[in-house]
Amino acid sequence: MDDKNLELVHLLRAVTVEFGLRQAEFAAANGMHTTDVRALICLLDATRAAEPATAGLLGTRLGLNSAGTTAVIDRLERLGHVTRTRDPEDRRRVLLSVTPEAIRLGQDFFGPAIAELAGVSESLTPAERDAVRRFLTTARAAFSGA
Amino acid sequence: MDDKNLELVHLLRAVTVEFGLRQAEFAAANGMHTTDVRALICLLDATRAAEPATAGLLGTRLGLNSAGTTAVIDRLERLGHVTRTRDPEDRRRVLLSVTPEAIRLGQDFFGPAIAELAGVSESLTPAERDAVRRFLTTARAAFSGA
DNA sequence: TGCATATCTCTCGCTGAGCGAGATTATTGC
DNA sequence: GCAATAATCTCGCTCAGCGAGAGATATGCA
DSSP: OOHHHHHHHHHHHHHHHHHHHHHHHHHHHTTOOHHHHHHHHHHHHHHHTTOOOBHHHHHHHHTOOHHHHHHHHHHHHHTTSEEEEEOSSSTTOEEEEEOHHHHHHHHHHHHHHHHHHHHHHHHSOHHHHHHHHHHHHHHHHHTSOO | OOHHHHHHHHHHHHHHHHHHHHHHHHHHHTTOOHHHHHHHHHHHHHHHTTOOOBHHHHHHHHTOOHHHHHHHHHHHHHTTSEEEEEOSSSTTOEEEEEOHHHHHHHHHHHHHHHHHHHHHHHHSOHHHHHHHHHHHHHHHHHTSOO
16 A cells, blocks of 8 residues: 555645644634634534533643633633633533624625536445445544543 | 435545544644644655645645744754754755654554554455555555646 | 532733844855 | 755743632531
8 A cells, every 4th residue: 555545644744734724824814812712613613513512521622721711711701702601500600602603704705616526526426425424434433532 | 326325425535534633632732733744744745756845845845935934944954853954055044854863753644544554555466456546546646736 | 407529710920933133154146 | 055945943921721719509417
């Protein structure tokens, strides 16, 4: 094997690099830091997965300690991108939600790229789509946890 | 379309998130910062592409200004992960090269994940592999430049 | 019930990554 | 040669994120 099979690996890594740069660009364009953008993505993911979007979860996902987590949330709240609510079920916890404005901001910026990708996805046969899914799922697993 | 075609997009984003975390983990495990790891990756990419790995190029790729770039290189040099050489062709420039030790470090850490991915790649039919390539190439293009 | 312990978030002070400005050294064109 | 340009480095500063620990709520056990 080797170069033949490493091609896709390198391609994937190139994608992550580009995506990271674009994320940084989006951050800068909106007076944020990359961590803040990653935080918003995290919160949206949690919401989509119907997980409670708490401060603690956010910190864990971002690899920040509690002080840093508080700072991120402070910044996002100050910019009006998230709101804090005390969890009525467990009043130690703080629930976070992304504001509609922040969501629109993200859509405006990443919308075109996402549409393009959705387009390619649509053009794939079910078998091809499954191959992509297999590749990406393996990648996610290979890079997660241990 | 929608959810059907956004599935792969979300999956791709999840991969980039995991990869980012893993990168941070690698960095922490070796007394580095994520920027330093990104710098090493950049330098290896440049070498593979037979581009001159100069300090300036590195800074541009990482989105750092000259001061920050110097700092990154200082850190990496102090750790013995890169070496500086004055370009004999243009003595204003500094050529950077990643040391074998740093390369081994990376292989030890990312090798298993890469092997796993190469394995999936190998298991794909040429048509499937082409589909993955198409998807990733589009992604890279969609997230690059403007 | 009432106290000890665990859990979640926040505050404070500090370190250091990355920025802006400008100095330094090397190259190139006139 | 001498100005203009290019590549890198130095200095001082700001602020993201860390460690330590405080405050508030929840839970287990006597």
